[in-house]
Amino acid sequence: MGKLELIMGDITLSDADAIVNAANTSLLGGGGVDGAIHRAAGPELLAECRTLHGCETGQAKLTKGYRLKARYVIHTPGPVWRGGGCGEAEQLSSCYRSCLELARQYGCRSVDFPSISTGIFGYPMAQAATVALRTIMDFLSSHSMPERVRMVCHSEDALRVYQQTYNMWYASD
Numbered sequence: 001m002g003k004l005e006l007i008m009g010d011i012t013l014s015d016a017d018a019i020v021n022a023a024n025t026s027l028l029g030g031g032g033v034d035g036a037i038h039r040a041a042g043p044e045l046l047a048e049c050r051t052l053h054g055c056e057t058g059q060a061k062l063t064k065g066y067r068l069k070a071r072y073v074i075h076t077p078g079p080v081w082r083g084g085g086c087g088e089a090e091q092l093s094s095c096y097r098s099c100l101e102l103a104r105q106y107g108c109r110s111v112d113f114p115s116i117s118t119g120i121f122g123y124p125m126a127q128a129a130t131v132a133l134r135t136i137m138d139f140l141s142s143h144s145m146p147e148r149v150r151m152v153c154h155s156e157d158a159l160r161v162y163q164q165t166y167n168m169w170y171a172s173d
């Protein structure tokens with residue numbers, strides 16, 4: 001079974017085969033990690049994104065990585081948090097699953113994720129971590145690729161939440 005790692009860092013510096021972009025449904029860029037990925041990848045990324053004609057929440061589309069070290073960027077619009085009663089958890093889980101499925105189809109051995117929806121879209125970090133880790137662990141337990149998935153947390157607080165969530169659900173001792 002592939003392994004999951006929780007680290008702190010800047011996903012634009014990732015050397016994984018694919019990185020995930022917490023995008024919006026236009027796929028035409030924005031703030032947060034989306035803005036950082038577009039800046040680091042260069043204008044060719046936006047040019048390719050324009051050919052994709054957007055993406056639905058919970059789905060994913062793949063582009064090349066251009067000036068990034070990562071070969072591919074997998075763009076997924078997460079849900080906007082509306083209090084939790086509007087299908088947000090199912091949509092967030094679908095984001096992770098769709099990205100992992102695309103990565104597998106493109107032969108990616110390693111994939112790095114940011115914490116989708118937990119910035120501008122307002123999803124509470126602990127609840128997002130539960131959905132993210134459960135979906136990734138389920139996928140890894142039933143597929144041989146990718147071999148390594150990393151959650152790249154952007155702050156110590158975020159990393160602590162992911163570690164605590166992991167320990168709560170998956171630690172064996």
Ligand code: AR6
Nearest residue numbers: 010011022024030031032033034114117118119120121154
């Ligand atoms: N590396 C890793 N994680 C990061 C980085 C980075 N360089 N920069 C931010 N984060 P957000 P969302 C974390 O707001 O909530 C955009 O405008 C950040 O701390 O980037 O899904 C899109 O176009 C947070 O934990 O994405 C959409 O309109 C996480 O990444 C909207 O924002 C996600 O924060 C998407 O909102």
